Amino acid sequence: MLTSSEGKGASGSHRSAFASPEFRRYFPAAIFSTLGSWILRFLLGWSAWDLTQSATWVGIVAGLLLAPALVLSPLFGIVSDRINPRNGLLITLGLHAALAGMAGLAVVSGLFALPVLLALSVALGIASSAQTPVRLALIPSLVPRISLPSAIGYSAITFNTSRILGPALGASLIQWSSPAAAYFCAAGLMACGIPFLLGVSGRQPDAVSASRSGFFDQLRDGLRYTRTHLSIRLIFGFTLINALLGRTVMELLPALSGVLLRGDSSTLATLTAAAGAGSILGGVVVSRQGSEESRLVSLMLACLAAGAFLVTALGWTSQLISFACLIGLLSTATTIVGTSSQALAQLQVDDEYRGRVLSLWTMLAMGAPAVGALSLGMLADQFTFPRVLPAFSLLALIALAYLNRHRVRQP
Structure with missing residues (x-):
């Protein structure tokens, strides 16, 4: 449980994920695939603007990349529980590389138009919604339990570094070469990850469990398991607070920059x-x-509380350097909460439900910031950011206190 380090939470000191040979073989694949994926996502957004000069179409493409994950992630979570996640990751990585290659060929042949872009965006959104659950289900099979937070932390570093480098590399390739070369580069990077992934054994599925029940029966079982597992419900609650506070503010950086800094x-x-x-x-x-759960929980709670105060401070800051420092600290706290909550969910869930539970975690972590950004943006237009940001922070602190009270009381 989340109240102590007993039971599942019992653990020793830190052990690096790189001490595990399986993780060392997997990590280069993660680097290549994540960097290639971010280049591809940037290129699709850039192509939407280049073809239409319309912010609406850019938003539509972004929505098509995200929407399938909100709908299909639970279904692919079931799939990841029925197969070796390594094999699922090989398939989805191959699909990502193929889509990038097809985009490059369409540009070279002069066939790259808006309908092609929309079709590629939908296909990539579906492939990504399949990739996330299998990737999250694979990581615990690569390291011992004590190294799981380390593996998740390094995965977060790879993701966030690629999120910065990918668009920069994509933009440089467009400027110094061509869009087609940029698409082919993304395809090549993702293809480079496949040989490394082939060296990973992964986790064999529980064939007996999968054969006992149908696909949608397993979906219901996963939802029932999540609903009746108090610790996982609490983790989801903390994830929701983080998504509606820190993650939401990050989604609104363009508006905050323009309104509060006149930037x-x-x-x-x-x-x-x-x-x-x-x-x-x-x-x-x-x-x-x-993997000591009590320490991860304490870290998560401290960062959630700190994030609420940082969000409040943003509303009253008009100097760029101070504002950038607050954003950097808020991003640090938000990432710590997000990765800690994922680690706690991984530590709590039973293997046979891992894919389904983590697909629900993904839906929550990805979908809530979109709702939060819409709500916060509309309220800020009506009441201004300096008033709305402290209100959001206060609500977050109240919700945090409520969930922490239930955490302390759980048996």
Whole structure:
């Protein structure tokens, strides 16, 4: 349980994930695939603007990349519980590389138009919604339990570093070469990850469990398991607070930059860089943790509370350097909470439900910031950011106190 280090939470000190040969074989695949994926996502967004000069179509493409995960993740979570996640990751990585290659060929042949872009965006969204559950289900099979937070932390570092480098590399390739070359580069990077992934054995599925019940019966079992598992419900609650506070603020950086700082594109670039640096630092912090749940919970709660105060401070800051420092600290706290909550969910869940539970965690972590950004943005237009940000922070602190009270009382 989340109240002590007993039972599942019992653990020793920190042990690096790189001490495990399986993780060492997997990590280069993660680097290549994540960097290639971020280049591809950037290129699709850039292509939407290049083809239409319309912010609406850019938003539609972004929505098509995200929406399938919100709908299909639970179904692919079931799949990841029925197969070896390594094999699922091989398939989805191959699909990502193929889609990038198809985009490059379409550009070269002169066939790259808006319908092709929309079709590629939908296909990539579906492939990504399949990849996330199998990747999350694979990681615990690569390391011993004590190294799980370290593995998740290093995965977060890879993700957030690629989120910064990918768009920069994609933009440079467009400027110095061509869009087709950029698409082919993304395809090549993702293809480079496949040989490393072939060296990973992964986890064999529980064939007996999978054969006992149908696909949708397993979906219901996963939902019932999550609903009746108090610790996992609490972890989901903390994840929701983080998504609606820190993650939401990160989604609204362009608006915050324009309204509170009266900034331009260089101002936004500075804030984005600060957020990126903070997220990398947050991943480093979690990568140094062991599997003692009480320590992870304390770290998560402290960062959630700190995040609420940082969000409040943003509303009353008008100097770029101070604002960038607050954003960097908030990004660090938000990343620590996100990776810690994922680690806690991984430590709590039974293997046979891992894919299904983590697919629900993914839906919550990805979908809530979209709702939060819409709500916070509308309220800020009506009441201004300096009033709305403290209100959001206060609500987050109240929810945090409520969940922590239930955590302390759980048996």
